[in-house]
Amino acid sequence: MKNKVKNKISESLELPKEIILNIPSIKILGNDELQIENHKGIVEYSTDVVRLRSSIGIIKIEGENFIIKEINPELVVLTGKIKNLEFIRF
Amino acid sequence: MGRERDFLDGYLIVELKSLSIEKFINLSYINGIKLWDVKRKDLITTQFRISTNDFKKLKKVAKITNSKIRIIEKRGVVFYLNKILRRRLFLIGIVIFIFILYYLSNLIWIIDISGNKNISNDEIVKSLYKNGVKIGVKKNKINLKQIENILVNEINQISLINLSIDGVKLKVEVVERTLPPEIVDTESPVDIIAKKDGIVTKIFCYRGTPLIKSGEYVKKGQILITGDIFRTNRNDNSKELVKTVHSFGTVYAKVWYEIFEEQDLLSIKSERTGEYVINEYYIINGKKIYINKNDAKFENYDKIEKRTKINLLGYNLPIEKVEEKLYEVKVTKTSYSIDEAIIIATNKAEYEINKQIPKDATIIDKKYDKIIEKNKVTVRLLVITEENISYEQHR
Known part of the structure; x- marks a missing residue:
């Protein structure tokens, strides 16, 4: 219920949803760079698989040669060859 | 980021x-x-x-x-x-390098002279040197305007000079003064005489009266063309002096040069090797007292004695100081075959004769004669040239 109201507000006021709903925003550049805002920490990190915690569940990224280009409380930037992106609900 | x-x-x-x-x-x-x-x-x-x-x-x-x-x-x-600061010597090296480069770029390295036709570069460089401008002088020490003025005064033929410094190069641009041509004094009486002995081959007489004919033998100092001009009387063939002029003309003649050169078949050359020994002694009443005695171990040597009388308060004492220097001499004996000796003697003769022959002479003939004796060879070289033997003599 709460989310629905927020959703409507953001739609009507044209505010960015990721801020109001506190959901992750994922931006993929080609198949070699991925930026995730509003993450909640790394669950698993290896060269082939990266799993990130977020408000909507775990985001699992599969690929090769992953490097965490940058990490801070707001943003994670990953580079590497991305093959697969999966959302795992709680 | x-x-x-x-x-x-x-x-x-x-x-x-x-x-x-x-x-x-x-x-x-x-x-x-x-x-x-x-x-x-x-x-x-x-x-x-x-x-x-x-x-x-x-x-x-x-x-x-x-x-x-x-x-x-x-x-x-x-x-x-941090790394660079730790390598302090390296840093000092860089600083010194830059400093040296800066210092050297403040000096003059090249003097470039242009625009001169009759004045030699040496002359300009010499007078620049006199005024303290040379390679290796600091640029800021040169007062260009002042040196320009000095140079114009010093070298007569320069009418304008421009000095400019371009990097490490000193550019000297010269404008020469065109001097008036030398006036030949055509009025004073001049005879043309022979410089050398020879047989006259050609006579070019522009003014004056030639006294010789082609094929005639002339001696050194003989008048070839006289400045006197005569008029011949038709009646009695007597000659009458009209006037004297500055005679002009050139006379060519065959001239002989002869030279003898000898070459021994066995030549002995002695050269100093540079090693020497010094003996010092005093002679008192005919007795030798050595101060410094070294036995000469040399096989052959040159002995040079230097005697000085010892003077005490203006009186000559009966003591003499002798300084002997013995130079080692290396004697080399070389024997030549007759052919080799002839070649050496001929080369020597050619060299000697070329010194005597003037450059403008044309060589007509060369003759070699060889005289072979028991232990030496003599070469006689005879060169016949045709050359200008005329010489102007003022009366």
């Missing part, structure tokens, strides 16, 4: 050995440590970069997560500067 700033402040490449890499990363970003370029190497090792200031905080995180961290590399301007 501020990479330039990281580079300026300096950053570290750190290797992490931990079983819970994810925990380590999460904890560090929560604590405000900026990590980048995180790369997993294998199960327990990870490499990442971190700014220098955050390393202390990282140590705490490592303690909590039970992991080991190690700095692999330090990068950034700060570290480079």
